[in-house]
Amino acid sequence: MINIVLLAFLVVIAIAIVRMRDLLAVSMLLGIYGLLSASFFVTMDAVDVAFTEASVGAGISTLLMLIAITMTGRSEHPERHKPVLALFVVLITGSLLIYGTLEMPYFGSADAPIHLHVAPHYINNSMQEIGVPNIVTSVLASYRAFDTFGEVVVIFTAGIGVLALLSVVRRPEDIIKIDSTNNLMRAEYLILRIVVKMLIPFILLYALYVQFHGDYGPGGGFQAGVIFASAIILYAMLFGISTARRVINQSVIQFFAAIGVLLYGSVGVVSLLNGKSFLDYSALSADPVAGQHLGILLIELGVGFTVASVMVIIFFNFEGRRDNSLTKESNKT
Amino acid sequence: MLMGLYNYWVVVVLMMIGFYIVIAHGNLIKKIVGLSIFQTSVFIFYISMAKVDGGTAPILVEGIKQYSNPLPHVLILTAIVVGIATTAVGLALAVRLKEAYGSIEEEEIQKKDNLDC
Amino acid sequence: MDTLMNISSAVFLLIGSFLCISGGVGILRFPDFYTRMHAVGVTETLATAMILIGLMLQNPDGLVDLKLIIILLMTLFISPTASHALAKAAMINGLKPKINRQADNERLTSSKP
Amino acid sequence: MLIAATIAILVVMIMAITRAIMGPTLYDRILAVNMFGTKTVLLISVLGFVMGRPEFLDIAIVYALINFISVIAVLRHSGKSIFKTTQPEEKEKEKEKNS
DSSP: OHHHHHHHHHHHHHHHHHHOOBHHHHHHHHHHHHHHHHHHHHHTTOHHHHHHHHHIIIIIHHHHHHHHHHHHOSBOOOOSSOOHHHHHHHHHHHHHHHHHHTTSOOTTOTTSGGGTSSHHHHHHHHHHHTOOSBHHHHIIIIITHHHHHHHHHHHHHHHHHHHHHHOOOOOHHHHHHHHHHHHHHHHHOHHHHHHHHHHHHHHHHHHHHHHHHTTTSSOOHHHHHHHHHHHHHHHHHHHOHHHHHHHSOHHHHHHHHHHHHHHHHHHHHHHHHTTSOTTOGGGSSSSHHHHHHHHHHHHHHHHHHHHHHHHHHHHHHHHHHHHHHHHHHHHHO | OHHHHHHHHHHHHHHHHHHHHHHHOOBHHHHHHHHHHHHHHHHHHHHHHHOOTTOBOSBOOTTOOOBOOHHHHHHHHHHHHHHHHHHHHHHHHHHHHHHHHSOOBHHHHHHHHHHHO | OHHHHHHHHHHHHHHHHHHHHHHHHHHHHOSSHHHHHHHHHHHHHHHHHHHHHHHHHHOOOHHHHHHHHHHHHHHHHHHHHHHHHHHHHHHHTTOOOOOOHHHHHHHHHHHOO | OHHHHHHHHHHHHHHHHHHHHHOSSHHHHHHHHHHHHHHHHHHHHHHHHHTTOGGGGHHHHHHHHHTTHHHHHHHHHBTBGGGOOOOHHHHHHHHHHHO
16 A cells, blocks of 8 residues: 555656756755655565665765766756657657556566566575575575676676776875865864764674675675765765775775676686586585575675775765866866 | 556656656756666566565565565666666766766757867 | 553654654744754654654564664764754855844834833 | 554655755755655654564664765765855845846
């Protein structure tokens, strides 16, 4: 019942986003949109998905939008002509899609084709074959590990893309200038600094809990990576980027991003060398279930490394670009 | 029928709203927002299909027989993180375009391009 | 014992819901940003605490209670901090509180004998 | 009672959404988002009890821990021209001038 209300909220927010011209307001509404969809995923029993949406939507997505908008400008120009054609195309496509849904099995019906094919195997046999209570983790990390490997490589590539697009080389005097503005900021927000300093260890600890508890409850490498990165981003925002860079060097993060993918791939290669197929963890140990446990632990660790470092790389480069454009402006004047 | 297909219809509406933003608005950041609405509608579609009446979250507990389908959850879980990474690349492109052209409005960028030719 | 727990949990949940709604009315009806923030900031921590305590009384299981206590502690620390940060940001960026000097003066003069 | 609490939280969510859409300033919207975040924490915890699987409070903990990052981001970039707000009254005056 509650999912109907949440979906109605989602539609209202989406319509408001269409009509709004102030991009910062749009990014705030997008934050509400993320919160709502996470609640919806909880009502649909998809706790792992809700967890991921929560860890991504709570911090990083709104943050990236905000930083990008501070660099590109706040307001959107109104369109010159009425978008009649666009409306027409959208209405036609929408009505065709609605026509398509009429043939679909009703929501929640247990005999829909999607529930008959592979899913019963996962639900009934994963405990004997993998030995992990969380079926989502066992499908993610063992049955469909090759798929997940592809996703991790995509995330890694996105990190490289942002690095190629936004990274800047700084002169030392610019660094000093940026540092001085950041120090100014540090003196101002005493309360925030104290609370955040107290909070960061908890967030890091919680990220580790999510990373290693993913076999038994909701969680895993993807979520843990994002939460870990959020803690570092929080530190960087309050204590200055250059302080954070001193703590966590950029080249070290890039190294870790590569290490994660490499760890994932090498687990596959090891099982290949032991005479089983790629990413078949039962080759890792004499006891197949113990091998599965070891394999899942290793590849979740790889995923966690890559996701956390790519998120930190993205944030550092966006912020670095912004600081750079600011110093350019002040040099001109 | 209304209750049985409500979720899918909402998905179609959200998808079309995202689609409309992408094709009708000229601002690149707004287009990225539209893409992410479109993306979320696909997530909602998959997760709605995975729900089974009377089922519960796919984490094995003694005494529960009926679970929701775990496979769509896996697909969407990875898609969310990939989605934020690709959105970041899109935003980075928008930032570079702003630096190069001084604007992120589609029409103005095209005008400048035509002047250069 | 069980009925006592149930009743007290229901009472806590109801108080929490009432506080939630009063905060919501505040954010809708108050005239400017700072008063709205006051309504939300004041009710938020207590409402969260009441609802979470109500939930704790529903379930005597150790781990779940521990998680609820963690949520409660974090909310108690973070929510006022976020309000502080937001008010500061609004102040720095030049959002001025709405002050109705005329009404204040009238009230002062009328209260004087 | 859990149902009553859920309904109350949903009603408050409607109010927060109304404020987030109405504005008028950016800060009202941020306030609404922040409030919506804490209400989501509550909704998810209550839903866990309603659905009979209360061990999924981990999601609520994530929101409780990192939901205020965006507020700090706004504070960090504040003072720049992009976040400057014009007072609602001034806006009205400008409109009057223009018309």
